[in-house]
Amino acid sequence: MQQTTVTLAHPLDFATWRAMTRALVARHVPPAAITWQVAPDGTQTSPPPAPSDAPGFSIPRETMRLAAATIQSTLADRFALAYGLIYAHATATTPDPADLERIEAAAAAVRAETEELRRNLLALMQPGATREATFPARTHAPESNARFITLQLSLAPWRLSLPGRMLHWTGETLLYGPADPLRPLALNTLPPPALPLVTDLDIGQITSLRAAYLAARTCLICPMARHATQTVFGEGEPTARMMFVGEQPGDREDQAGRPFVGPAGQLFDRALAEAGIDRADAYVTNTVKHFKFIRRGTRRIHEKAGREEIAACAPWLAAERRIIRPRVLVMLGATAASALLGRSVTIGHERSRPIPMEDGSTGVVTVHPSYLLRLPDADARTREYDRFVADLRLAASHLPPATP
Template sequence: MQPVTVTLAHPLDFATWRAMTRVLVARHVPPQAITWQVAAQAGAASQPPPPAPDLPGFSILRETLRLAATTFQSMLPDRAALAYGLIYAHATGIQPDPANLERMEAAATQVRAETDELRRTLLALMQPGTTQHATFPARTYAPECNARFITLQLSLAPWQLSLPGRMLRWTGDTLLHGPHAPLHPLAPSTLPPPALPLVTDLDISQITSLRAVALAARSCLICPMARHATQTVFGEGEPTARMMFVGEQPGDREDQAGRPFVGPAGQLFDRALAEADIGRADVYVTNTVKHFKFIRRGTRRIHEKAGHEEVTACAPWLAAERHLIRPRVLVMLGATAASALLGRSVTIGHTRSRPIPMEDGSTGVVTVHPSYLLRLPGEDARAREYARFVDDLRLAASHLPAPAP
């Protein structure tokens, strides 16, 4: 077979490696026919040919691809070839070379250990706040692959990490990398994923940027529900909002849109806010649980009540939202939200429509979730309960302090 040369844009160009591997394995190009090299100038990477429609596809176990991606973060000079050989072996049904597999597993162990060490010592190396500069004795490329972790943990503030023979810097909007000045932009999308899940070691309570918390939550896989939902649905609104509304969880429409309170219940909620003279732009809306929990019935996805496991898993995200926004009034929409925020079992009928002093100095108000109003039978019942809901919103707004003159 004719030899093939693949050029990576930089030593950690996992995106090009993965795209070329997908094509070359489908074409049954054996590992020994491929030469992997790094471009002399950043950005001059190989472009994979379009996939031939007559070539069969193939699938690889998640654990296998994870081993390849983690090996790619090592300093082994032939790591791209080793990773390709592993994928080729699994795709073609042959036995991976035992010696190569042993080298990969040892390299992956080192990368995971260094990832863990970097994350454990990060806050000691760099305190959140002003531009931070630290030194880390890396023996792998784990720091580069954890640049997003570092950036989120430091609340998107600029930082710089000196590594053996190279420098890694986040300017506040661009990741730079290189052995010496001038450093060159390094696209995070080209890097292999970190060896440990992004949110596993994040100290969410130390993040001082609401945007950083929201970005981190997008990668959350703490509970099984996150693996079935389309995406994380984080809160939405002004960071300076004086009122926070907390529901149970996103619904089907919210799961698709990635925004809270945009479905039928959200539209009713908007109408009630307007009648209560509360501008949606003046409030922050979120949910106790950030993913849609559902059961399938044919092609439909039916809402399923969030349980203790999901509420507990999402608690750090909700706590971070409350801590960063510091609302003066906290409105709990439904029993799930009220129970989570009050720390006890709540019956709406016994707790509704009265001010509740909260531990952070805010005033809490419990009311029904807007979706409850949609489920009521009969127009009279819906009109009566809707009017009561609007009254609850007015009660909540009445506990806002008067604006400063």
């Protein structure tokens, strides 16, 4: 049997393992014909092209997660075990029972250590110029949780000493190695952690808007997130003095990954300009960060967000408010107003008046710009648009004078 040697760049090089596995399984290379090794100098094998006539294959998500968790173990043959698991599924054969038992035990240990690290992270990483800690790792789970650690600590530098190795996030680059000098380690080469990124993430501890944005991009807390194209987080400067909160992204926003870029967003931008509000002084976001819709043929029709979706997204909206600390909070529509005021809101009763908020800001309730687009006749649209602009001017009038 001809042997194939695969050289990985580092002990957690999941990216190369996955690419090589896809190519080698497509060529029907059995596990016994592959030797997996790690390069001491960081080089790796380029995957051979799959045969042009090779049938495609798909692997269940849970199976791939089990393989990724196995690679985070310290088993000497972990890459071979993970490959054998994928090969068995792709060829509809039965994995070796002894190997499967070892795989499941390794994955359980990785999951347990992931939970332990996340549970104790904030206590371990005491605040300081560079947060440092020692963790008695028995697996490679800490490496796979480097992104989690980085986001939980708001992108600030940190250093984690592990048995025989060290992880160091400089604020821009992840470094890794058994001793100085440490080498850069690309986050996108690591296996995904055994738990979803946002599981156990203390969103209330995040102080960086960019860290909150990056974490929210992976959020799958509510079922709605699994159907949307992507998370649509807020947009604007962290120093913005006004925050505008709508209900949820629409179809255009879901595709673009940005809030208020569809027809309602274009109308909103025009109204902001007429009200004399500098777009750089405005942070725009939504109560719910994913597009909820029902399908009608090829169209995706907006469906109102429910209480569960609003509650699931509440920590992200709270983080935006806490980090930005707007002086004026404009609630666009009843969904946003009800979520932020903590009670049922009727626009007609609350509109066009200042509302003291619990964080010291001034709240103003008005309609959502999409309401203006739904009005039946031109006179009504003109009248209500002028009233909307007047609400925005009222909100802006509660800003303190800008400091030079």
